Amino acid sequence: MHFVGREKEIEQIKKTLEGGENVIVSGKYGMGRTSLIKHVAEMMQKEWRFLFLDFSETPGKLCQHLIAKLWPQKECRGRDEFSKYRSARFRIVSLQFNDSRRHVLVLDNVAKLSAQKIDFIRYLAWEKRFRFVAIVESFISRDDFLCLRVRLYPAETIMLQNLDKRKVYEFYQHLSEQHRFHWTEGHIKNLAEITGGYPLRMQEIALRELQRKRQNVSDGTHYTDTLKRTGGDILLKESKTSYLPKKVP
Numbered sequence: 001m002h003f004v005g006r007e008k009e010i011e012q013i014k015k016t017l018e019g020g021e022n023v024i025v026s027g028k029y030g031m032g033r034t035s036l037i038k039h040v041a042e043m044m045q046k047e048w049r050f051l052f053l054d055f056s057e058t059p060g061k062l063c064q065h066l067i068a069k070l071w072p073q074k075e076c077r078g079r080d081e082f083s084k085y086r087s088a089r090f091r092i093v094s095l096q097f098n099d100s101r102r103h104v105l106v107l108d109n110v111a112k113l114s115a116q117k118i119d120f121i122r123y124l125a126w127e128k129r130f131r132f133v134a135i136v137e138s139f140i141s142r143d144d145f146l147c148l149r150v151r152l153y154p155a156e157t158i159m160l161q162n163l164d165k166r167k168v169y170e171f172y173q174h175l176s177e178q179h180r181f182h183w184t185e186g187h188i189k190n191l192a193e194i195t196g197g198y199p200l201r202m203q204e205i206a207l208r209e210l211q212r213k214r215q216n217v218s219d220g221t222h223y224t225d226t227l228k229r230t231g232g233d234i235l236l237k238e239s240k241t242s243y244l245p246k247k248v249p
Contacts, residue, residue: 003039004174005167006032009158013040013133017048017104022125022132022152026145027160030200033135036160037106048102050133055107059120063088066105070097089120093127104131111137113144121151162197175206179213 013036016023025033041050051069053062067088097103105124113121124130132152136145149155163171169192176183183191195201 003035004171005163006036006039006160009036009160010040010043012156012158013037014044016156017044017131017133020131020154022134022155024134024136024149024152024155024157025160026136026138026140026157028138030198031160031162032199033160034108035199037133037135041104041106046101048104048131049099050104050106052106052108054109055117055134056109056111059116060085060088062120063092066092070099071095089123093124093129102131103129104133107132107134109137110134110148111140113147118147118151121148125151163199163202164197165192168192168195168197168202171202172206175209179210181209181213 013023013025025037027033037050038052041048044050051066053065055062057065063085070092107121121132125132132155134148134152134155136148140148149157169188172183172188172191175181176188191205195205
């Protein structure tokens, strides 16, 4: 999927990491927080290695996944689960990396901080081997959020908002050109208006249009002729109920 917008946030993330600080990304569900960091990872991959971890898992699992990414040939050995965790944690902060690039740990789905997870972050952050990017859920408690900021200090907090209409228009214009939808300017403007700059809604409509085109091609129908005849009314009628932006109290 074509990535548009977030130029300011991208530069802010790059500058923060290169300056030796960590990043906390917040925003409501569907804002494209993880997609943004994956995009930044691709842009910086020559000098930086981003390691994505699902922070909803236990610290023990996080260590196992991290070791598997850093040293695929190694195994955690211990008498019990606790000793395995302690051994894995020690290896992560002491063994030499096989990759000469600087490393960034991306903690995705940060929603609740247990005492064990706080200790996990503290232990890894203390050694200064990694930069951190924490992608927090919108419902994280204020206390947990403040605790995370303290453990990752110094850290820059970036709050993602809806994309502006110009960027949404560019997205659908690129989609139309790439897949030969032949959408009119008016139809693209309508799509930009419907989505309200909400990235998840943009993606849903784009995927639905791609699926519709594939179905029409397989059925032997002419997709572009349908759009010309209806002026996009079919899409708009189907979209108004499920895709209109919700009012935020």
